[in-house]
Amino acid sequence: MTLSTKRALLKGFLDMLPLCLAVIPWGILCGSLAIQNGFTAVETQAMSLLVFAGSAQLVAIELIAGNTSLLTILFTTFIISSRHFLYGLAVRHKVIDQPMRWRLPVSFVLTDELFAFSHHRKAYRTKTRLIYALSAGFSFYITWNLWTLIGIVAGSLLPDLTNLGLDFAIAATFIALVIPAIKNLATLATVVSSGVVASVLKSQGFELWLVAAALTAMTTGYLISRIRGKLEHN
Numbered sequence: 001m002t003l004s005t006k007r008a009l010l011k012g013f014l015d016m017l018p019l020c021l022a023v024i025p026w027g028i029l030c031g032s033l034a035i036q037n038g039f040t041a042v043e044t045q046a047m048s049l050l051v052f053a054g055s056a057q058l059v060a061i062e063l064i065a066g067n068t069s070l071l072t073i074l075f076t077t078f079i080i081s082s083r084h085f086l087y088g089l090a091v092r093h094k095v096i097d098q099p100m101r102w103r104l105p106v107s108f109v110l111t112d113e114l115f116a117f118s119h120h121r122k123a124y125r126t127k128t129r130l131i132y133a134l135s136a137g138f139s140f141y142i143t144w145n146l147w148t149l150i151g152i153v154a155g156s157l158l159p160d161l162t163n164l165g166l167d168f169a170i171a172a173t174f175i176a177l178v179i180p181a182i183k184n185l186a187t188l189a190t191v192v193s194s195g196v197v198a199s200v201l202k203s204q205g206f207e208l209w210l211v212a213a214a215l216t217a218m219t220t221g222y223l224i225s226r227i228r229g230k231l232e233h234n
Contacts, residue, residue: 032152035152
């Protein structure tokens with residue numbers, strides 16, 4: 001192993017470390033919530049190993065526990081996870097020339113956290129930068145599964161952990177990722193509209209509140225972006 005490879009591995013791990021630590025409450029909540037809603041330890045850990053999508057996992061657990069219809073569960077988790085398709089499109093031009101042995105593992109660990117590291121113009125362009133990305137991505141994957149395992153144990157031994165407010169870690173993590181990206185009116189409108197619609201619809205008990213909020217926010221952001229574009233050209 002070359003010195004540059006070792007440095008890329010170490011830097012990827014260290015850069016992702018703050019986010020790995022930030023999702024400790026989130027991972028523990030995911031594991032414990034599943035156990036307390038009737039999932040087995042194997043099912044819970046397998047979900048983190050194979051799905052590896054925190055928000056989709058938590059929503060799916062709650063929907064399954066609430067005896068929600070399969071169609072609603074599939075549609076909701078599809079909408080939540082569809083942002084990963086957009087992440088893939090956003091970095092496609094950077095990895096398109098790389099062999100499949102690099103693209104496949106990068107696509108697996110391309111989460112919200114790794115995507116936040118993907119805006120550098122040279123990201124994924126060289127072997128060293130690919131090693132850096134995979135080190136960051138898989139360090140997050142390993143720690144997410146470790147926190148899930150701790151949650152499984154905690155959910156089996158301790159009383160209801162949902163009363164401890166651990167779910168705030170979800171909001172805190174996404175706030176930390178989203179706020180730096182608010183650089184124009186369209187993005188601001190997207191964030192605000194999603195929060196307002198989600199809060200109102202969930203308080204009214206609307207089953208597809210998350211889907212409706214996401215679609216409303218995307219539509220709002222797109223329309224404002226188009227309007228501003230036309231105004232600037234006129």
